[in-house]
Amino acid sequence: MKIATFNINGILARTEALLTWLDEASPDVVCLQEIKKVDAEFPRAVFEARGWTVQTHGQKSFNGVAILSKLPLEDVTRGLPGDESDDQARWIEATVLGRRKVRVCSLYLPNGNPAPGPKYDYKLAWMARMEARVRQLLVSEQPLVFCGDYNVIPQAEDAANPKDWLKDALFLPESRRAFFRLLNLGLTDAVRVRDGRPGVYSYWDFQRGAWERNNGIRIDHHLLSPQAADLLQEIGIDKAVRGRDKPSDHVPVWAVLDA
DNA sequence: ATGGTAGCGGTGCTA
Numbered sequence: 001m002k003i004a005t006f007n008i009n010g011i012l013a014r015t016e017a018l019l020t021w022l023d024e025a026s027p028d029v030v031c032l033q034e035i036k037k038v039d040a041e042f043p044r045a046v047f048e049a050r051g052w053t054v055q056t057h058g059q060k061s062f063n064g065v066a067i068l069s070k071l072p073l074e075d076v077t078r079g080l081p082g083d084e085s086d087d088q089a090r091w092i093e094a095t096v097l098g099r100r101k102v103r104v105c106s107l108y109l110p111n112g113n114p115a116p117g118p119k120y121d122y123k124l125a126w127m128a129r130m131e132a133r134v135r136q137l138l139v140s141e142q143p144l145v146f147c148g149d150y151n152v153i154p155q156a157e158d159a160a161n162p163k164d165w166l167k168d169a170l171f172l173p174e175s176r177r178a179f180f181r182l183l184n185l186g187l188t189d190a191v192r193v194r195d196g197r198p199g200v201y202s203y204w205d206f207q208r209g210a211w212e213r214n215n216g217i218r219i220d221h222h223l224l225s226p227q228a229a230d231l232l233q234e235i236g237i238d239k240a241v242r243g244r245d246k247p248s249d250h251v252p253v254w255a256v257l258d259a
Numbered sequence: 260a261t262g263g264t265a266g267c268g269g270t271g272c273t274a
Contacts, residue, residue, distance in 0.1 A: 010266045016270060034274090061267050062274095111274060112260085151274095205274090206264040249265080249274085 001071070001098040001259045005106065005147035005220055007033040007250035011041055011064075012199070014248055021241055022050070027254060028070050029096055032105030033065035033149045041068065059089035065106045065148070072097040074247075080107075082129035090126070100143060100259040102228065107148035112169030120169050123151070127178035134185055137225075143259060144225035146187070149250065152179040155191065158218035170219060180251035188229040190222040190255045195235060204242055204248045211242055219243055220253045231257040 004027040005255065008014040011032070023028070037058050044054040047068055056066040057078040064173060073094040080091035090108040095101050107130070112123030137144050153171045156162040165171035183189060191200065200215025210216065224232060234256040240252045 013266060034266090062272080113274075132269095208263055 001028050001096065001102060001257045002254055003029045003031070003096075003104060003145055003147065003222070003257065004252045004254035005031040005033070005149070005222065006252040007108070007149040007220060007248060009034045009036075009248040009250065010065075011035040011037050011042055012245065015046060015072050015248055017241070017244060017248070019046070019050070021238065021252060025252065025254070025259075026239060030068040031147045032066040032068065032103065033064075033106065033108040034062075035066050036061055037064060038049070044200055047051060047229065055094055057089045057092040063089045063108055065090060065092045067092055067095060067104060067106050068095050068248070069094070069200070080126065080129050081133055083125070086126075098259045100170060100231070102143045102145060102214050103137060103140075105144075105146045105148070107146060107147065107150070109150045109152065111151050111179050112175065115167070115169040115172055120172075123169060124178060126184075127175075128210065130253050131178070131181055131185070134182060134187070141227060142225070143228035143231060143257065145228050145255070145257070146223040147221065147253070147255075149219060150179065150221045152176060152221075153217050153219055154179055155236060158201075160201065160213075160215045160217070164215075165217070182223060186226050187223040187227075188232070190224050190232055190235050191218070191231070191237070191253065194232070195237075199200075200237060201239075202237055206249050220250055222253065222255045224255070228257060233258050
């Protein structure tokens, strides 16, 4: 089962680029972030015509997550528990029926800038809620995959120029501590364990020639429960996608599980 | 310290 995550930064602007990549990468499951459209405006027919099951949790203009799957889905749930007043669409879960059942979550963790401030407080509170949800799901002892745009640079080697990020919400110590608390629950950072070299990035800013200078960061992650990590066969980052016409600022990151 | 680019939506916000 090949599971990918891709922050597409606007589904309407990225439909063509996404279809091209789907054809060549042939994932079974794709977790999307920043679709920036309500459910009714997601171009689902285009994907359904190509055999995809489409589950969205959309929002107008901002945020919005989705799961595309060639395999059957069941028990789809929307929203991160823990705050009834939170109306931002950043979390969707589904159970994928492959040779084994895998619970997959597409998540878009808050950016948190500027920090300090209310947006940073929201980020940290959101991460605490995610930790609680992960704890709940771990009880099942099933394969779990939490993939998406975490908006966290885990370590200095995950940034080309770490000094540029010292005061940024993506790299502040509290953000990184919250990320490592997730790992310490028993989750595995799939890319870290399979390709731990410096210089492996998933995002290059649109500004200041970040792509041309390879001034990237690694913020799109696959975190695997122990039962999913035992099934991990391969990971990859499709970096070339960033150099194409009308690219997202993120590229697809994928993991293959024996499931 | 500033401004640079992109998407959405039709202005300014988010990143």
